[in-house]
Amino acid sequence: MTIGTQLLTIACISALAASATFRIIGPPERGVPCGPELLQEHEICLAQVMERWQGKVLWIDARPRAEWQADGMPGSILWNLDAREDANAFEQDAAAHLIEGGPVVVYCSEGSCGVSREVAEKVRKLELSQDVYALHGGVGALRAAGMLTGSRITP
Amino acid sequence: MRRLLLSWLGLVSLGFGGGLTFPETTKQLKATLEDSIVTTDFAFTNKTAKVIEIKQVQPSCSCISAGVEGGKLRYAPGESGVIRTKFDMGASTGDVEKQVAVFVDDDKETSPSATLKLDVHIPVVFNIEPKTAKWDTGSDPAPKTLTFTVEGADPIHVKQVTCSNPAFKFELKTVEDGRRYELTITPSDTKATSIGAFRIDTDCKIERHRAQQAYAVIRPPVNSDSTPKKK
Numbered sequence: 001m002t003i004g005t006q007l008l009t010i011a012c013i014s015a016l017a018a019s020a021t022f023r024i025i026g027p028p029e030r031g032v033p034c035g036p037e038l039l040q041e042h043e044i045c046l047a048q049v050m051e052r053w054q055g056k057v058l059w060i061d062a063r064p065r066a067e068w069q070a071d072g073m074p075g076s077i078l079w080n081l082d083a084r085e086d087a088n089a090f091e092q093d094a095a096a097h098l099i100e101g102g103p104v105v106v107y108c109s110e111g112s113c114g115v116s117r118e119v120a121e122k123v124r125k126l127e128l129s130q131d132v133y134a135l136h137g138g139v140g141a142l143r144a145a146g147m148l149t150g151s152r153i154t155p
Numbered sequence: 156m157r158r159l160l161l162s163w164l165g166l167v168s169l170g171f172g173g174g175l176t177f178p179e180t181t182k183q184l185k186a187t188l189e190d191s192i193v194t195t196d197f198a199f200t201n202k203t204a205k206v207i208e209i210k211q212v213q214p215s216c217s218c219i220s221a222g223v224e225g226g227k228l229r230y231a232p233g234e235s236g237v238i239r240t241k242f243d244m245g246a247s248t249g250d251v252e253k254q255v256a257v258f259v260d261d262d263k264e265t266s267p268s269a270t271l272k273l274d275v276h277i278p279v280v281f282n283i284e285p286k287t288a289k290w291d292t293g294s295d296p297a298p299k300t301l302t303f304t305v306e307g308a309d310p311i312h313v314k315q316v317t318c319s320n321p322a323f324k325f326e327l328k329t330v331e332d333g334r335r336y337e338l339t340i341t342p343s344d345t346k347a348t349s350i351g352a353f354r355i356d357t358d359c360k361i362e363r364h365r366a367q368q369a370y371a372v373i374r375p376p377v378n379s380d381s382t383p384k385k386k
Contacts, residue, residue, distance in 0.1 A: 081246045087363070100375060114215060127289070128289075130377070
């Protein structure tokens with residue numbers, strides 16, 4: 001058996017295995033995996049946000065300003081921990097948006113960025129909402145769900 | 156055929172075979188009030204039998220800069236190096252956890268060879284409890300009190316309090332100079348939804364902590380179960 005035939009055989013076996021996997025298990029999961037076993041305290045899955053509130057929450061973007069301006073969630077407000085930003089202005093803006101309560105979901109660049117959990121804790125301290133969560137998977141989850149359509153919000 | 160398969164398996168095992176060895180992948184750090192940036196180093200050694208190339212050092216947020224000291228990216232067997240991280244604390248307070256992912260050679264985008272963690276304790280300077288005084292619309296506009304407590308060792312004095320909304324009257328009382336204050340707020344009425352932001356100016360020597368904020372809010376009664384009904 002020549003090298004070429006051997007390579008072809010391996011490629012065919014791989015293709016057959018991939019095809020069988022696709023038929024039995026289905027297409028690959030493109031979304032961000034999320035479930036109770038993956039959630040840290042005060043984190044929430046995007047699916048829960050959609051199921052419980054149909055996405056009608058105050059979205060807080062905890063990423064750098066430029067990223068929020070580029071593709072923040074429509075209607076979101078900015079609150080990051082950047083030393084160059086005015087932390088008091090962010091807090092005041094959030095308080096004004098929460099005057100009538102309502103759920104809050106904070107997201108940041110990546111699932112493990114940690115900033116969303118820190119900002120969520122700051123929002124929680126305002127005691128203006130009973131439901132304040134950090135989004136598991138951050139913008140990755142929103143992007144996979146096609147929800148980051150590119151808002152152009154004036155800061 | 157067997158030889159080819161063995162070669163292929165060998166190549167695959169090399170691709171997944173170990174990375175850099177870090178004696179410590181988690182560092183517990185205590186920042187001081189004066190710190191704005193916390194710097195820490197993670198030492199590593201290539202304990203494998205092959206040259207390892209660091210492809211990317213990726214911090215979990217923009218608040219961290221991280222890189223290999225000296226810019227050296229290729230490490231021969233037995234060679235050591237250091238990854239230096241700088242965490243800009245910004246407005247972070249309390250206990251925070253940050254991560255830095257280290258990708259070498261053929262690591263997948265989602266599977267770094269090593270994840271370095273920084274557990275940083277940032278001292279809280281000033282505590283306001285509660286942060287917001289709340290009234291339901293139509294309720295008794297009785298006074299409510301917020302308490303400011305200086306948490307650090309050094310005293311911090313409240314110099315001035317101002318409010319964005321004249322509908323809220325307030326009075327500042329010094330309970331213990333430099334340590335504890337009380338702000339009593341009284342709304343003129345509770346007929347309509349309203350918010351007032353209180354700016355508390357202090358003589359804190361750290362500029363980013365100098366001005367603090369608290370709030371007064373009049374709003375419709377919030378249902379104890381704010382979770383909307385499912386469709």
